[in-house]
Each structure stands twice: as structure tokens, then as C-alpha cells.
Amino acid sequence: MSKYLVKILKTVLVFTILLMGCAQYAHQVRDAQDLFSHGARLDLAWKFNKDMPVVDDTLQESHLYYALAVGTVNEAIRDGETDLRQDSLYGTALTIKALSLWRLRDTAASQKVANEVIALAAKNSDTDKVWPRDLGICKSLPILFKIDALAEQAKKFAAEEPKKKSEKTIDNIIANAKQTKKDLDGIVNDHILQGHPLQLFLAKIRCEISIVLREAAAATAVLPCNGAQNYYKEYNDFMKHSLQHLKNVAVTHHLDDVVKAQAEKSHTYYSGILKKLP
Amino acid sequence: MAFGAAEIIMFGIQAGARLYGQSRQAYVEKTRERELVIPLPGLRHNKTVTQAFAYFKDNIQGKRKVAESARLSELHDMAKAGAETFKLEHPAEAKEYVELYEFYLYGDEGSLVDDKFLLSEIIALNTVAQWRRGETPHPTAIRRIAGTMTEIGIDYFTSGPGSGKLAGNSPTKLLLNEVLRALDDHSFVSEGLEGTIEKVFIATLDVIEENPAIVSGDPKMQKFVSGVAGGVIEDIQKRIDKLPGNQRLFAADRFAEVARAVFSSVIRNGADTVLQNPETFLGTKAGGESAMASKLGKIILDAVLPEDSTGINLAAIATGETLDKLVRGAFVVLSEHPDLMGINNPGIEKIVKEIVTKLASQTEKIGPDLFPDIARLVLEKTAANLELFWTPDGAGQNLAVTAVRSLLNELAREPEEGNWELRLSKSQVLNVVEAVLDDLADNPAFVTRIVTDKPAIEAAIAAILAGFACNELDNLSMDTATKIAIRGLKAASERWEMLENLQGGEGAGRMTLAYVIDTILEDLTNGDEKAIWRMTQAHVLVAIFDIVFTLLTDYGITENSLNKLSTAIREAQDNLEVSSRFSIDAFASDLESRLAA
Missing domain, CATH: 1.20.1050 (Glutathione S-transferase Yfyf (Class Pi); Chain A, domain 2)
Incomplete structure (x- = not known):
């Protein structure tokens, strides 16, 4: 044997x-x-x-x-x-x-x-299937492109000489950030990602938009008088909502305990990074 | 129906072919399931001149810092030209400005969150699974290969070696049922575990074929077999899970083979003992049997497959005779000391593991194939002297292991060039090992006491080898030397002075034990041909050493007593030359009267 x-x-x-x-x-x-x-x-x-x-x-x-x-x-x-x-x-x-x-x-x-x-x-083929994370990522890619473009816009705005800084540019940046956030809301509610760990990634990229906005808003500090204050407030509001969303993502989307713990850690990190502008 | 090699090979090929198909599917499924590290879009998370400027211009604390520091105020003025201009025209100052911003932020907040997160944590936070945990559409490992196992089973029991054994509620059927149920209950999911499950399943068929007694219909035996199977696979799963993804599949194949060998060995060598002591090995609580049985496999697996192993350097101890002797030895210890078998008592694991980790490689230096018997001896002697040898909280833990390791250390040492070399056969080494363990049982301090930075036992072996080093006797066989060494070791365990250096006389500075052996051998070579002929015969030589060690132990070892020993030997040689008379009893009597005087 x-x-x-x-x-x-x-x-x-x-x-x-x-x-x-x-x-x-x-x-x-x-x-x-x-x-x-x-x-x-x-x-x-x-x-x-x-x-x-x-x-x-x-x-x-x-x-x-x-x-x-x-x-x-x-x-x-x-x-x-x-x-x-x-x-x-x-x-x-x-x-x-x-x-x-x-x-x-x-x-x-x-x-x-x-x-x-x-x-x-x-x-919806029986054999040639696409799996949920992969599909979620592919659907999210346009938003990722937009955040990168927004970051370039913010960097360019921050690099401009004080006198050349236009309120029109920063207004446009804020409008783009708000539109990106809207697009993001659409993906977040996609049924394919219900309860999926990719929700944490999406909550984090909301905070990444805030980081971009912070750079742009901080760059308005050179504006005369109190011109910066409105933009600080725009950033502060956006940042507050982003952090709130990250804080609640595990509960909102019924994520499992492992992702929940990751969400808590991520919240600690972004709360430390994203400080209120005065 | 008799089965020839051809049928058996065909059965194997068919089983392998099915496993191939299932393994490929598992590989593909695991590829779909793999996690990805996903980068984040947007800006780098660093502090910038822009952020610093906003802080020092509009933040209350920031403004205060600027007001307090002339240097910062100077830098802040430079920054008013715009971040890009500042960086281009005054790069060093721009850098200083951002560093001051970081410094003050640190002061405001006590610490910066960036510093609290390691890169490994950041990567973990950005690693995304394909599916929500527990919602993978792919089946567990056991369910994935269920079809394969079914087909193998059908072949085995219809036209293969197990033909006719599944009729009705046959014991074989009940046993297999219990094993499969136990495997399913574990919900194994790890990548690469299919091979292990498959091999354990085939090993179960093997056990049924090889040991009809195991298939007795006894529910306890069913619990034993299923518990060991589940325990071994669970342990392999833990090991696979700890490996990096790219090593898992390759390691899994080796692990599966170890799992099969351990499972078969534990069942083969433990079944009788387990059935004779069901309370010890299967527990007395209903439902607790599997937990106890699963521990049996884990004990051996932990010893032969260390947790951090990738299986690449698996020692030969994980197979065949070695494993069987290790398992039998472990069961001897457990039979004698059932208290070591508690679910939460790691005693027996530690004992077996220590033997493998500390002695397996050591024995290879002395000779191949020694380890199984040495392991068996150590386990048996440990079982008989557990309270003396086993110090679970001490550094050495098992004194028997330390003793044998010390012995093997010295035996493996290359002698200096020109010195007489003790080259022992396997049985002679085992005799010495057994004697050492018996001496240890008499006097455990033989290991714990330190002499010249070594355990006393190691010093004693070194002294014996030093005593033999200058031997010029042509007829000193290894067998005789083994017997003398064993007696010398006993004398050292009984008389501390044997391990002390002589203070005066011819042997000043030498260890007494070495000097005694050296002196006797030298004195015996100094007689005339008649004396050498008579007194160096193997049995006479052994008897002389026996008498000398016994009497020196009884009467004490001093410079004077050693002189008397030389005198007694010379007297015996003279008597032989003059009157041709020599008897071992007369020599013993003469030496005793001299030592007593």
C-alpha cells in the first residue's frame, strides 16, 4: 500500500x-x-x-x-x-x-x-465575469483623473504670483471640487459597491479632495484684506464633511470589522492632516 | 480480489489527474481574490510654503510666532512675494520657513500625525480586497475538492483496494464519514490547502488498508482519526497563511507531504495507546475528544515543521522511521504523564520540540540515522524521570536534552592530530547516551553544575577523550573504550573530585578523570610483554577500570590515592613477571587495602 x-x-x-x-x-x-x-x-x-x-x-x-x-x-x-x-x-x-x-x-x-x-x-456573461472591486475601480477612475486634475489646478494657483491670483480661478477650483464630490456620491451609491471595502477607498479620496482644496484655499492668504476668509470657509466646510463621511463610512455601508478598524485608523490620520484654516 | 502494481498505479494516476483539475481551478480563483494596493489621487501630503504662509498670516498662534521671532518675521516677509517666487529666489529660506511651520505645528499639537503612521500601516490601509470579507463566491478548500475526493473514494471502494468495505454501516464507512465531517466543519479556505486535504484523505484510505484494527467501529477511534486529521490540516493552514503570497503555492506542496506523513505516523503509532488510555488522549468530556486528538498531530507537526518554515529546508526528520520513533516516544511520555496532555498544557509540545530543534542537527554530525533512536531514548528516559529532567520554566527545560547535546558536542569534536580517536558505532553511541541519561537520573546536577564553562557532563566527556588521547595500546577496541567511558562517566557523576584539576604531583593542572584514564593506560603499556598480554585484554582492562573507578569513588581521590593506584598496577605487573600470577580479585583486594591504609 x-x-x-x-x-x-x-x-x-x-x-x-x-x-x-x-x-x-x-x-x-x-x-x-x-x-x-x-x-x-x-x-x-x-x-x-x-x-x-x-x-x-x-x-x-x-x-x-x-x-x-x-x-x-x-x-x-x-x-x-x-x-x-x-x-x-x-x-x-x-x-x-x-x-x-x-x-x-x-x-x-x-x-x-x-x-x-x-x-x-x-x-453579464456567465464565464467572462468582472468582479466587484475591479468594476468599482474602473467606474471610479474618471473621479481619480478629476482629483489629479484638480490637484494640478490647485498647485498652479498656489504657484501664481500674488498679484496675478484671480478669484475666478479659485472659484472654478471650488466648483470643480464640488462637482467631483457629486460624481463620487454617484459611485458610492452604485449597488455593486454596497458593503464593499472599496467604500473606504472612496471615503479617503473625498479627504484627498479636501487636501487639494486646502492648498488652493491657503493660497488665497495673499489676497488683499480678508479675501481669503470665504475660501477658508469653503475648505473648512468641505473638509468637515469629508472627515464626517470617513468617520461614518463603516456604519453607513455596513463594512466588516476589519475594514471598520481600517476606517477608524484612516480617520485618525486624515483628522491630523486636515486642519481647519483660520 | 488482489491488487497488483498496475491497478494501484492507475488508481494513483486517476486520483492525481482529478486533483490537477481542481488545483488549477483553485489557482485561478485565488488569483481573482487577491488583494491590491491602490494608490491615492491628488497632492502629496507634505507641508508647503502656501500652507505655512496661511498659518503665519491668519492663525492666531502663527501670527504670535511671527511677532516673537525676528528671523521668522524676516522669512514671512520673503514669503509675501508668493510661494513660487520665494522657493525660486530663496530656496534655503523657503525650506527653513516650512520647517519652522512644521516645528510650531508640532509644538501646538504635541505630535504630528504623519510621524505616527509607518509606511507598512499606510500600505495596509490602502490594500483592497476583491470581495467583502466572507462573501467570496468561491467554495472552501474542502468543498472545492469534494468532487475529486468523491471520485477517488468511488474508485478506491468500488474497483480499488477498498473494494467491498463500504457495505451497509460498515466501520470503514463510519470512520470515513467522521473524518469528512470533521474536515468540513473546519471551513478551510487557505490557498494551496487543497493538496494537504487531499493527501490526508488518501492517507486515511491508506490507514484503513494498512491497519484493519483501526477500523473497529469504535466511536473513540473515529474521533481520534478525525481529530488528528483536522488538527494537522488546521496547523498547515496557519503556516500557509503566514507565508507571503508568492511562496504559498510552492510551500503548500511540501507542507502537504509533511501533513500526510505526520497524520499517518500519529495514527499508526498512537492508535493502540490512545485506545488503551482514552481518558488521557481523547478527554473525558463528551465533545472534547476531537480537540484532544487534534492536539496529538499538532505536537509532532510543531516539532518537525517550525512555524516560520517555508518547507524549503525541511529536514528528513519529517518522514519515515524518524517520525515513527518520535511519535512512539511522545506517546510513551504521555502514557506515563497524562498531565502533560491537557488542552492548555504546552508541556508535551515543548518536550518534543526541544528534542527536535536541539538534537536533530547535532546527531547528523556524529552519524546518519542516529536521531530517531536518540530521540526515542531521550523521550523514554524523560518519561521515567520527568520530575527530575523537566524544568518547564528553566533555561534548558529538559536536562536530558542538554545532557545528550553536551555529549554529542564532545563526540563530534575533531581530535588533535596524532591523538587516539574515539570513533563509535551507532550502537556504541546509543549505549553511551543511555548511560549518560541513567547517570543524569542518579544525579541531575551532572548537567546543571558548570565546570570550566561547560555543563559537568560535557567536561566529563572531554576529560575522558583527553584521557584516551595518548593511548598507545594497539588492542584498545572502540567497544572497550565505550565501556571504560561509561564507567568513567558514572564515576564523575558520583565523585565531584573527578572533575577537579589536580593540585600537585605528576598530573598537576590536569582534570582527575583524564589523568586516571591516561595513567592506567600508560602504566599498563609499561609492563613487560607478559603483563601487557594479560592485563590489556579487553575484559581485564574493563575490569581494572571498573575496580579503579569504584574504589576511588569509595575511598576518595587525592594525590596520595593516585600514587597508590600506580603502585598497585606496577605491583600487579611485577607479580606477573615474577610469578606469572594475576587475578582481577587479587588486584582489587590489593588496591583496596592500599587505599584503606
Whole structure:
């Protein structure tokens, strides 16, 4: 009997090796996931001003990983699109590509890929499915583009000479921020994301809009007289609502205990960052 | 119906083929489920000149700081030109301005939230799962491979080795039912665990085939088998979960093999003991049986597969005879000391783990295949002397392990060039190990007392080897040397002076034990051919050492008594030369009367 068992085990081993060959496109998707997540770690280190061992320029390094993730997805799709679709991994692979292109600042290409994912989900196929986080991300991408654009606008406004600063520009920034918030409300209420942990991400990007608004509002400090006060108030109100939303996100969306704990920590962080302007 | 190799191989191939299909599906499902770290849009979270300016211009505390500091006031005036201009024209000052802003913010708030969050925490907060926790549409590992297991079972029981054993409510059916129910109850979900479940399932079939007695229909046996199976798989799941994602699948295959080996070994070697002592091993409380049984597998698994292992350097101890002896030894300890088996009592785990971690690699230096028997001996002697050897709160924990480790340390040491070398066979090493453990039971201080920075026992072994080092006897066999060493160790455990350095005389500065062995061997080589012929025969040599160690233990060890020993040996040699008379009894009597005088 022991000989029989040895044979079985050897056979299992052989098939395990074969498995790695037959599931190679899934394996490539995993590679792309790893590359993207590593790029995101570097990206977050840059955004949060944290050092990464042995990396001088974390932002530049993150772009390298995003580019590699795009290349890996392209390769997997080129050779194994049918397999990926059959395994319902096509949408997952495209989502990584869309996210990577967003971080590489190629918003047009990113949007195109995201649209493909959204269209795929709409087909509601039995085999070629799109999973909830991936769909949520692809639907959220236009908002992420808008926040980045808003950030550029705020930076530009802050960099302008005091005399050239126009109230029209800051009004436009505030209007854009409010519109982005509205768009965000639409995604938050999408049925696909009910109770989904991505709600925490969406609550955090609301705070990211506040951070952008803070920079723009603070830049009005150079305006004559008390010109800044109105904009401080706009930011303060926006920030207050963002933090309130983050604080309540776990309860509002019935998130599980792990995400609830993450939401509490995130709230602690953003409350420390987003201070009221005088 | 008899089964030949061909049928068995075919059965294996079919089982493997089914597992392949299920494993591929699991791999794909886990790829869909993987978490992603998602970056955030917007601005960098750093302090800027713009923020600093607003603070120093409009914040009450900020304005106060500007009023109090001439330097800050100067910088603030520069900042009025606009953030970009300030940074371009006065980069150093702009940097200083932002640093002062950070400094004052820190003063206002006591600490900055940025500093409180590590990058690892930030990354964790920005990692998003595909599904809400617990809502993955994919089945648990056991359910995923349920179809495969069913098919393997059908083949096994209809046309395979288990043909005819599932009729009615047969004991085999009840046993399998219990095992499958227990596995399902655990809701295993980890990636890569399918292989472990599969192998444990096949091992269950193997056990049924190999040990008909186990399939007795006794509910306690069913609880035992299912409990061990569940416990082993649960432990493997914990280990897999601790590994980084990219290592899991590769490690899982190795882990599965260890799980199968441990499960089979515990069932094979523990069934009789468990059935004879059901209260000890399965608990007396109804429903508590599985928890107790699951602990049995975990005890061994914890020892052979450390928690941080990736399985890459798994020692051979996780297989075959070694595992069986370890399991049998553990059951001996548990039979003698059931109190070590409580659910919350980590005693037996610690004992087994210490033996594996501290002795497995050590024994390899002495010789292959030694570990299983040494482990068995240590476990048996520990069982017999638990209250003496086992110090759960002490540094060494099990004195038996420390003693054997000390012994192996010295035996593995390379002798200096030209010195006589003690090269013991496996059985001789085991004899010495057993003697050491018996000496330890007589006198536990043999390990705890330190001599020249070593446990006394290690110093004693070193002294014995030093005593043999200059041996010039051609006919000193390893067997004889083993016997002398065993007697020397006993003498050292009985007489502290054996481990002290001599203060005067010829051997001044040498450890007494080494000197005694060296002196006897040297004195015996100094006689004429007739004396050497008679007195260095193996049994005579052993008897002489026996007498010397016994009498020195009784009468004490001094420079004077050692001189008397040399005199007695020379007298015996002279008698042999002159009158051809020598008897062991006469030598013993002569030495005793000299020492008593």
C-alpha cells in the first residue's frame, strides 16, 4: 500500500508541475498584480513622505513598476485572452492595466481600458465575469483623473504670483471640487459597491479632495484684506464633511470589522492632516 | 480480489489527474481574490510654503510666532512675494520657513500625525480586497475538492483496494464519514490547502488498508482519526497563511507531504495507546475528544515543521522511521504523564520540540540515522524521570536534552592530530547516551553544575577523550573504550573530585578523570610483554577500570590515592613477571587495602 501511495504522490507532483504551465496566463495576471501593488507601495511612500529602503526616487521607481505591469498584462492578453476570459480574469487584468495607465498619467488610454471593463460587466456573461472591486475601480477612475486634475489646478494657483491670483480661478477650483464630490456620491451609491471595502477607498479620496482644496484655499492668504476668509470657509466646510463621511463610512455601508478598524485608523490620520484654516 | 502494481498505479494516476483539475481551478480563483494596493489621487501630503504662509498670516498662534521671532518675521516677509517666487529666489529660506511651520505645528499639537503612521500601516490601509470579507463566491478548500475526493473514494471502494468495505454501516464507512465531517466543519479556505486535504484523505484510505484494527467501529477511534486529521490540516493552514503570497503555492506542496506523513505516523503509532488510555488522549468530556486528538498531530507537526518554515529546508526528520520513533516516544511520555496532555498544557509540545530543534542537527554530525533512536531514548528516559529532567520554566527545560547535546558536542569534536580517536558505532553511541541519561537520573546536577564553562557532563566527556588521547595500546577496541567511558562517566557523576584539576604531583593542572584514564593506560603499556598480554585484554582492562573507578569513588581521590593506584598496577605487573600470577580479585583486594591504609 505504501508503494501505491508513493506513486500517487509522484503523480500529484507531476500534475502540479503541469498545472503551472497550463495556468500560465493566470500566473501572468498574478505577476501584473504584484508589479502594480509594488508600484503602488512606492507611490504611497512618495505621497506620504516615507522612505523606502534602497530607493532614491520612489515616484520614478513606481512608474517603472506600473509600466512593467502594463507590459505583463499586454503579454498575457496577447497570448491568452481566450483563457483569461474563460477564467474570468480578463476584467481583472484590464483593471490593473487601467490603474497603471492612470498612474502613468495616460488618462485617455486608462479611460479606454476602464470602459472596456465596464462594457464587459454590462454583458453579464456567465464565464467572462468582472468582479466587484475591479468594476468599482474602473467606474471610479474618471473621479481619480478629476482629483489629479484638480490637484494640478490647485498647485498652479498656489504657484501664481500674488498679484496675478484671480478669484475666478479659485472659484472654478471650488466648483470643480464640488462637482467631483457629486460624481463620487454617484459611485458610492452604485449597488455593486454596497458593503464593499472599496467604500473606504472612496471615503479617503473625498479627504484627498479636501487636501487639494486646502492648498488652493491657503493660497488665497495673499489676497488683499480678508479675501481669503470665504475660501477658508469653503475648505473648512468641505473638509468637515469629508472627515464626517470617513468617520461614518463603516456604519453607513455596513463594512466588516476589519475594514471598520481600517476606517477608524484612516480617520485618525486624515483628522491630523486636515486642519481647519483660520 | 488482489491488487497488483498496475491497478494501484492507475488508481494513483486517476486520483492525481482529478486533483490537477481542481488545483488549477483553485489557482485561478485565488488569483481573482487577491488583494491590491491602490494608490491615492491628488497632492502629496507634505507641508508647503502656501500652507505655512496661511498659518503665519491668519492663525492666531502663527501670527504670535511671527511677532516673537525676528528671523521668522524676516522669512514671512520673503514669503509675501508668493510661494513660487520665494522657493525660486530663496530656496534655503523657503525650506527653513516650512520647517519652522512644521516645528510650531508640532509644538501646538504635541505630535504630528504623519510621524505616527509607518509606511507598512499606510500600505495596509490602502490594500483592497476583491470581495467583502466572507462573501467570496468561491467554495472552501474542502468543498472545492469534494468532487475529486468523491471520485477517488468511488474508485478506491468500488474497483480499488477498498473494494467491498463500504457495505451497509460498515466501520470503514463510519470512520470515513467522521473524518469528512470533521474536515468540513473546519471551513478551510487557505490557498494551496487543497493538496494537504487531499493527501490526508488518501492517507486515511491508506490507514484503513494498512491497519484493519483501526477500523473497529469504535466511536473513540473515529474521533481520534478525525481529530488528528483536522488538527494537522488546521496547523498547515496557519503556516500557509503566514507565508507571503508568492511562496504559498510552492510551500503548500511540501507542507502537504509533511501533513500526510505526520497524520499517518500519529495514527499508526498512537492508535493502540490512545485506545488503551482514552481518558488521557481523547478527554473525558463528551465533545472534547476531537480537540484532544487534534492536539496529538499538532505536537509532532510543531516539532518537525517550525512555524516560520517555508518547507524549503525541511529536514528528513519529517518522514519515515524518524517520525515513527518520535511519535512512539511522545506517546510513551504521555502514557506515563497524562498531565502533560491537557488542552492548555504546552508541556508535551515543548518536550518534543526541544528534542527536535536541539538534537536533530547535532546527531547528523556524529552519524546518519542516529536521531530517531536518540530521540526515542531521550523521550523514554524523560518519561521515567520527568520530575527530575523537566524544568518547564528553566533555561534548558529538559536536562536530558542538554545532557545528550553536551555529549554529542564532545563526540563530534575533531581530535588533535596524532591523538587516539574515539570513533563509535551507532550502537556504541546509543549505549553511551543511555548511560549518560541513567547517570543524569542518579544525579541531575551532572548537567546543571558548570565546570570550566561547560555543563559537568560535557567536561566529563572531554576529560575522558583527553584521557584516551595518548593511548598507545594497539588492542584498545572502540567497544572497550565505550565501556571504560561509561564507567568513567558514572564515576564523575558520583565523585565531584573527578572533575577537579589536580593540585600537585605528576598530573598537576590536569582534570582527575583524564589523568586516571591516561595513567592506567600508560602504566599498563609499561609492563613487560607478559603483563601487557594479560592485563590489556579487553575484559581485564574493563575490569581494572571498573575496580579503579569504584574504589576511588569509595575511598576518595587525592594525590596520595593516585600514587597508590600506580603502585598497585606496577605491583600487579611485577607479580606477573615474577610469578606469572594475576587475578582481577587479587588486584582489587590489593588496591583496596592500599587505599584503606
